[in-house]
Amino acid sequence: MYAMKMVEADRDAALHASFTQEERLATGRHVHLQNNVLTFGCLVEGALDPGRLRHAFLTLQQRHESLRLVFPEQPNGTGGTAELRPPQDTSFHVEQVTSDAPDAGLRQAQALVAEAAAAPFDLATGPLVRLLCVRITPVLHLVGCVVDHIVVDGESCTVMAEELFRLYSADGPDATNLPSVRTQFPDFAHSERLHLQGRTLDTLLAYWRRKLDGVGAIPRSHLRDLATDDGRRPAPERRLLVRRAVIEEPRTTRLRDATRLRRATLTAVFAAALKDVVRQRRLSLGMTVEQAGDVAVMGSISNRHRRDIRHCVGYFATPCVLRTDLRDAPPFTEAVRRETGTLLGTLRHQEVPHALMTRELDPERYGVRHRDDPAAVPGYVNFDVSEAGAAWAFTDGALRVTMIRIPRDEVPRGGVRLLVRDEGARVVVELRTDASRFGPRWAEAFLADYMSLVETFTEQPVP
Incomplete structure (x- = not known):
């Protein structure tokens, strides 16, 4: 369209x-x-x-x-x-x-x-x-x-x-x-500027105007670790804390089967689990049911739906806002169904880059993630899924090449990042936090609750 x-x-x-x-x-x-x-x-x-x-x-x-x-x-x-x-x-x-x-x-x-x-x-x-x-x-x-x-x-x-x-x-x-x-x-980049203007831009922005209403272009997580947060600004020394959990066979197969039978995706399951744990954490911090259940996190979409750019090198991907209504505390299978709708709506409107929608709809937050003052960045949750199992490998005669990760101290800008790597036979869930704001006990409890929800989805009978 x-x-x-x-x-x-x-x-x-x-x-x-x-x-x-x-x-x-x-x-x-x-x-x-x-x-x-x-x-x-x-x-x-x-x-x-x-x-x-x-x-x-x-x-x-x-x-x-x-x-x-x-x-x-x-x-x-x-x-x-x-x-x-x-x-x-x-x-x-x-x-x-x-x-x-x-x-x-x-x-x-x-x-x-x-x-x-x-x-x-x-x-x-x-x-x-x-x-x-x-x-x-x-x-x-x-x-x-x-x-x-x-x-x-x-x-x-x-x-x-x-x-x-x-x-x-x-x-x-x-x-x-x-x-x-x-x-x-x-x-x-040239075509994007010609395309995203006038009526086309207004129509596309109308969707994001509704999705961002009340949460903004960088939705606040409203999370805090009572053991490290005394109400003051985050400490200036940002430090990376990583906690991991692994889903291995035969649980991986059961998870994939449960997802397929419910006509969902792993992305929807993992995103819904994240949002439900955020909702529960907010309730424990004293937020109302209405406030806690309106959950929005930052995600990322590849923006490569065009066939002519699938093999191109460039910065096509864009951050996005994934917002889902869980105020009625639905069963987890229903939360997954709603998350599927959230993801489909985002994919249908991915032509508007996050930078443009922020500039037009929430100018106060334009560029805050790139600024020099970490305290100026609102606390938010970032969510990513990568298909590491489909990573490229190359063999030519006696030469064999495989892609591997380079470990780095990349502290999440918003304080919390959940990264899911689908490696085929196993799925690695990695929770990264800024340790100056979310310490080890908080991260371990958060990840344990998260994995419990995913396991619940796997074990529930399909109607």
């Missing part, structure tokens, strides 16, 4: 930043947060030629314009324009670990990539992507990529990993059988 027409941007004129990029540039250009950096690692088993990898890295940049974008500062301070630069290899580095033991060497290699992620990017001059080739043994390497979130999203990282090693293994760029890049990100 609101399909955006793709219009090619004029490369001889000033390129527009997207609405999402513009929010970061206008409110947090010089603020370095780990939340604004994406990393991924590729564990390479077999002999690896760093020179050949360097060439593949340059070719990857040539293929995807988003990896060559920079954002010069403007005299008026708006920063809404972008420029394309030629491919660069100044951010390609070859490193060597000191340990002879593969396990210890891998941990050192991951730490080197995390260290590279801690160094700020200069958005005005770039480059905004770094590639580290870390030698662990002669036949074991970690290739770590660090890229500023302003030019890529999570799905782009998988595209980059796959294409980097296809380019590495091919005799030439034309021998890779890579899908054609039908749309570059500058074209998407």
